[in-house]
Amino acid sequence: MSPSGKAYIPKTRIRPPYTPQTLMASADGGQGPRLLIVEDEQPLAQAMMRTLKSRGFVADIALTGAEARERFGAIDYAVVLMDIRLPDESGYGLLEELHRKRPSPAVVMISGVDDPELGRAAVEHGAYGYFVKPVGATELYLATVNALRRRSLELEYRSNLERLESMVAERSDQMTRAAALQASMLPASPLRGRGFEVAAHFTPAREISGDFYDWHQPDPRFIAITLGDVMGKGFPAAIMMATVRAALRGSARVEDMEEGVHLAAKVMATALEVNHAFVTLFHAVYDCETGDLHYIDAGHGWTRLLRGSTSQDMLTERSAPIGIFPDTKFIVGSAHLNPGDTLVVFSDGLIDLRPDLGTKDVPLPYDARRAPDVQELVDILAKGSRSRELMDDVTVLALRRL
Numbered sequence: 381m382s383p384s385g386k387a388y389i390p391k392t393r394i395r396p397p398y399t400p401q402t403l404m405a406s407a408d409g410g411q412g413p414r415l416l417i418v419e420d421e422q423p424l425a426q427a428m429m430r431t432l433k434s435r436g437f438v439a440d441i442a443l444t445g446a447e448a449r450e451r452f453g454a455i456d457y458a459v460v461l462m463d464i465r466l467p468d469e470s471g472y473g474l475l476e477e478l479h480r481k482r483p484s485p486a487v488v489m490i491s492g493v494d495d496p497e498l499g500r501a502a503v504e505h506g507a508y509g510y511f512v513k514p515v516g517a518t519e520l521y522l523a524t525v526n527a528l529r530r531r532s533l534e535l536e537y538r539s540n541l542e543r544l545e546s547m548v549a550e551r552s553d554q555m556t557r558a559a560a561l562q563a564s565m566l567p568a569s570p571l572r573g574r575g576f577e578v579a580a581h582f583t584p585a586r587e588i589s590g591d592f593y594d595w596h597q598p599d600p601r602f603i604a605i606t607l608g609d610v611m612g613k614g615f616p617a618a619i620m621m622a623t624v625r626a627a628l629r630g631s632a633r634v635e636d637m638e639e640g641v642h643l644a645a646k647v648m649a650t651a652l653e654v655n656h657a658f659v660t661l662f663h664a665v666y667d668c669e670t671g672d673l674h675y676i677d678a679g680h681g682w683t684r685l686l687r688g689s690t691s692q693d694m695l696t697e698r699s700a701p702i703g704i705f706p707d708t709k710f711i712v713g714s715a716h717l718n719p720g721d722t723l724v725v726f727s728d729g730l731i732d733l734r735p736d737l738g739t740k741d742v743p744l745p746y747d748a749r750r751a752p753d754v755q756e757l758v759d760i761l762a763k764g765s766r767s768r769e770l771m772d773d774v775t776v777l778a779l780r781r782l
Contacts (some may be wrong), residue, residue: 420465465491562588607725671717681698696713
């Protein structure tokens with residue numbers, strides 16, 4: 381600091397040497413940054429301009445606030461060196477106005493008053509520094525270079541931030557559209573058919589889910605139902621989910637069940653290996669005329685067979701998840717539903733919501749077992765899933781024989 385003056389300036393590292401050519405160019409393209417000196421003492425203003433021009437800067441002078449405003453409107457200045465006391469107004473008013481400009485110039489306040497409170501107020505209002513007259517030539521040069529460098533970094537930061545916000549907004553829009561597409565792939569719930577009703581509740585933990593449920597009736601006598609859980613979340617899990625769903629759509633007959641699951645496993649093998657993932661799956665075909673149910677439980681396990689509203693059975697046949705072993709044999713199990721019996725299948729996300737269901741011999745809640753229809757049943761089980769932050773997707777499916 382010059383012994384002839386004192387300065388109040390925020391700490392900023394300076395890594396000399398810097399020249400106007402190494403710093404950010406102004407809007408007039410390649411001529412170096414343009415400076416404005418707002419100072420009512422014309423001899424002092426001209427001396428400052430000569431000093432800066434001798435160091436390669438391009439500088440203009442404004443002797444009043446009104447003249448400064450005219451120049452602001454015509455030229456985008458990179459740095460403004462401004463006195464606080466001007467003939468027609470206070471420099472603080474100009475400082476606030478300049479701080480709102482985009483891009484805003486770097487403003488350095490210069491005053492004849494050695495008052496730390498004025499310096500603090502200037503910095504709080506957006507000034508890059510506060511210097512007390514008289515300001516030496518070296519001090520003036522370093523203050524200008526420091527302001528230019530800081531402004532360059534701030535402009536780069538703002539540009540990067542705007543680019544990042546744009547990317548986030550674009551990705552958010554893509555996620556919203558992908559979530560809507562994924563939701564459109566799920567069948568409308570509930571479905572009431574000849575001698576049965578089926579319903580599901582689905583709440584994803586994120587926009588894109590790895591859980592899925594499905595049902596379809598290629599033959600009025602049979603309905604195929606599926607609930608799967610792909611390990612992981614986001615786009616990879618969603619893509620694998622859609623692949624499994626498509627492969628299983630072709631296995632709506634009992635004799636096709638094992639072949640359909642094997643086809644899904646074969647199609648998914650490479651993707652699961654690359655992503656170090658696996659799929660748990662419950663896939664069943666229900667005969668609406670006889671009440672017979674044939675199923676494959678590939679590592680899923682979260683099922684209950686409600687016998688009326690008073691008791692429940694477990695489905696015991698189990699195979700390994702898809703993607704764990706290359707030559708897994710998927711066992712086909714069977715059960716029979718009497719009128720009033722209900723098959724309930726859910727993902728492990730429901731266990732996080734209702735830990736009591738993690739114990740397999742614990743009956744389902746009283747109000748769920750006595751629900752008048754299966755849509756109410758699944759909604760009771762998943763109660764609260766849409767009002768809290770979830771660690772995993774929550775999916776519940778129920779099929780009842782009428």
